[in-house]
Amino acid sequence: MLTVCNYHYIRENFEAKYPSIFGVTPKQFKDQLLKLKNEGEFISSTQLVGNTDLILNSKDNFCLITFDDGLKEQFNLGLSIMENLSIPALFFANSINHLENKVSxxxxxxxxxxxxxxxxxxxxxxxxxxxxxxxxxxxxxxxxxxxxxxxxxxxxxxxxxxxxxxxxxxxxxxxxxxxxxxxxVLNNLYMSLENLKALASLGYLGSHTHSHYPLGLLEEKSILKELSVSKKYLELHTKSKIETVAYPYGSKEACTLEVKDLAKKAGYKLGFTTKRGLNLNNQNRLLLNRFDCNDLIGGKNYKL
Ligand SMILES: [Zn+2]
Structure with missing residues (x-):
C-alpha cells in the first residue's frame, strides 16, 4: 500500500496581518518526517513509477512525500532536510511561472x-x-x-x-x-529554472499543470493543454521525463474521470488528487489519494 503526504508552504514564520498562508516550519517538517519514518518505508517517484503494482499490492506501507506549487522555500528549506534524512521527494511545479513569468x-x-x-x-x-x-x-x-x-x-x-x-x-x-x-514576487516565491533542473536530475520533478486551474471545470481542449504544456516545458528545459502530475486543488470537481483519461492521453503514468486515503491495489493510477500533511501522524489535525 501507498501513503502519500503532501506539503505546500514551508517557512520559519507565517505571521501576517491577516494570516492566510499556512504550512509547516522546518522543525515541524523534520519532526513529522521522523514520525512517518516509523510508519513505513519512504520511496521515490522513480521507484513508484517503476513498481506501481508491486507497491500498491504490498502489505507493507510505502510512503511518498510530495510538495505542490514549485515554491522556492520547498527547495531551499525542504530539500536539505530530506537529504539529511536520506528521504526522497516529489515536487510538482506549474509552468506558467516560468513560461509566462506570471504569478499563479x-x-x-x-x-x-x-x-x-x-x-x-x-x-x-x-x-x-x-x-x-x-x-x-x-x-x-x-x-x-x-x-x-x-x-x-x-x-x-x-x-x-x-x-x-x-x-x-x-x-x-x-x-x-x-x-x-x-x-x-515571482523571483522570491518560485523555484528558479536551475532549481527545477536540479530536482529533475534527482528524478524529483513532476507537473502541477500549466496555470493551476481546477481542470475538471475546463473544456476538454483546455484540460489537455494544461496537462501537455507543462509536461513539454518541464521536459524540454530540464531534459528529463515528466511522468507524474498533481492536479491543482485535487478535489472531486477538479479531478473528474475525464481529467484522468486526458492525463493518460497526455502521457502521464501517475496522477495525484487531494482525496484523503491510502492507496491499495484497486486505486486508479491516475487518481491516487493523497493526505494533506496536517492529517497524518505529527500533523495538526491528526487524532489517534
Ligand atoms: Zn497547488
Missing part, C-alpha cells in the same frame, strides 16, 4: 488575503459579480474548504469554483497590482 492566480489570492480582510476582497468582487454571490450554498462551500473560517471559505470557493478563470484573473490581477510587484 492562486498565489496572488494567498498574498492578497494576507494583507487584506476577506470582506474587502469580496466587496471588490461583489461590485462586478453581485448576481453570482447570491445563490451560494454555504454548507457545500465549508465542506470544500474545511480548514478555513466561513468568510474565507466563501471567498476561496467563489473565486475558484464560481467565477470562470478569466473572470477570476481579471478581478485578482487588478487588486494584486495595487499591492504587489509581480516580478519581485
Amino acid at each position: 492566480t492562486v498565489h496572488k489570492i494567498h498574498l492578497l488575503r494576507s494583507v487584506l480582510d476577506s470582506d474587502i476582497i469580496l466587496k471588490n468582487i461583489q461590485k462586478i459579480h453581485v448576481d453570482k454571490l447570491e445563490g451560494l450554498n454555504v454548507s457545500k462551500v465549508k465542506s470544500v474548504y474545511t480548514y478555513d473560517d466561513e468568510k474565507s471559505a466563501v471567498l476561496k470557493y467563489f473565486l475558484n469554483f464560481i467565477l470562470n478563470y478569466k473572470e477570476q484573473e481579471l478581478v485578482i490581477d487588478n487588486l494584486f497590482s495595487k499591492y504587489f510587484n509581480e516580478t519581485e
Whole structure:
C-alpha cells in the first residue's frame, strides 16, 4: 500500500496581518518526517513509477512525500532536510511561472488575503459579480474548504469554483497590482529554472499543470493543454521525463474521470488528487489519494 503526504508552504514564520498562508516550519517538517519514518518505508517517484503494482499490492506501507506549487522555500528549506534524512521527494511545479513569468492566480489570492480582510476582497468582487454571490450554498462551500473560517471559505470557493478563470484573473490581477510587484514576487516565491533542473536530475520533478486551474471545470481542449504544456516545458528545459502530475486543488470537481483519461492521453503514468486515503491495489493510477500533511501522524489535525 501507498501513503502519500503532501506539503505546500514551508517557512520559519507565517505571521501576517491577516494570516492566510499556512504550512509547516522546518522543525515541524523534520519532526513529522521522523514520525512517518516509523510508519513505513519512504520511496521515490522513480521507484513508484517503476513498481506501481508491486507497491500498491504490498502489505507493507510505502510512503511518498510530495510538495505542490514549485515554491522556492520547498527547495531551499525542504530539500536539505530530506537529504539529511536520506528521504526522497516529489515536487510538482506549474509552468506558467516560468513560461509566462506570471504569478499563479492562486498565489496572488494567498498574498492578497494576507494583507487584506476577506470582506474587502469580496466587496471588490461583489461590485462586478453581485448576481453570482447570491445563490451560494454555504454548507457545500465549508465542506470544500474545511480548514478555513466561513468568510474565507466563501471567498476561496467563489473565486475558484464560481467565477470562470478569466473572470477570476481579471478581478485578482487588478487588486494584486495595487499591492504587489509581480516580478519581485515571482523571483522570491518560485523555484528558479536551475532549481527545477536540479530536482529533475534527482528524478524529483513532476507537473502541477500549466496555470493551476481546477481542470475538471475546463473544456476538454483546455484540460489537455494544461496537462501537455507543462509536461513539454518541464521536459524540454530540464531534459528529463515528466511522468507524474498533481492536479491543482485535487478535489472531486477538479479531478473528474475525464481529467484522468486526458492525463493518460497526455502521457502521464501517475496522477495525484487531494482525496484523503491510502492507496491499495484497486486505486486508479491516475487518481491516487493523497493526505494533506496536517492529517497524518505529527500533523495538526491528526487524532489517534
Ligand atoms: Zn497547488
